[in-house]
Amino acid sequence: SQKRDDKRYESEKELTQSDKISDRMKLAKSEETHKEILYYLAENDENENVRKAVAKNLMTPVQASEVIAKDKSIDVRLALLKRLCHLLPDLQADEYAHLYAHAVQALSVLALDEVLKVRKALASALKDKAYCPPKIATQLAKDVEREVSEPILKYCVAIPDMDLIDILKHAKHEWVARAIAQREQIKEPVSRGVVDRSDFPKAGEDLLNNKSAEINSETYDYIIEKAKSNAIVANI
DSSP: OOOOOHHHHHHHHHHTTOSOHHHHHHHHHOTTSOHHHHHHHHHHOOOHHHHHHHHHOTTSOGGGHHHHTTOSOHHHHHHHHHHHHHHHHHHTSGGGHHHHHHHHHHHHHHHTOSSHHHHHHHHHHHTTOTTSOHHHHHHHHTOSSHHHHHHHHHHOTTSOHHHHHHHHHHOOSHHHHHHHHTOSOBOHHHHHHHHHOTTOHHHHHHHHHOTTBOOOHHHHHHHHHHHHHHHHHHHO
């Protein structure tokens, strides 16, 4: 951890109040800047580029992420998103558990961002990463915008099965069920959840065509019964 250099700390403190953006920018970009000063700039500097530089700075404390995640500038939030997604694998080590919690909290805020571009960037960054926090994966998977949720539903291995089943139960659109039916690994309870949606026949077909989907004999029989009854209904 960083040792405080009192003399330098005082001069940095003075520079945070400088009228010259270049002075504050130098602080924001430097990895030598004291963490408390970076935190202060993240929270208080009125210049978007200064705050963006702080969001990118590798030495900015992860604890500041929750403040930065609510920044009024989209670019600042996107800069934070990139940095946090990059940091996540390292933060999973036990000694960083407290920092990991701050990162996940900030990503939770970004996963619910009102701007589609931010949620889309997050989904794109995490869709194929096994280290995506399950909470974030589920938040993105439930997003109302197809371009956010579909790639997560289809590719993200971090969504818990019980959440996939819950999403299937409440899905209003067949593309949701189809994305789940095309996943690379599908456990039996999720397969059953797809089949249970008789209003989504194409998803059922996707499931049957998915070589890696676990489908037990009971579910197979259930599919055949449904196909028969649908055929009977079609012939009436």
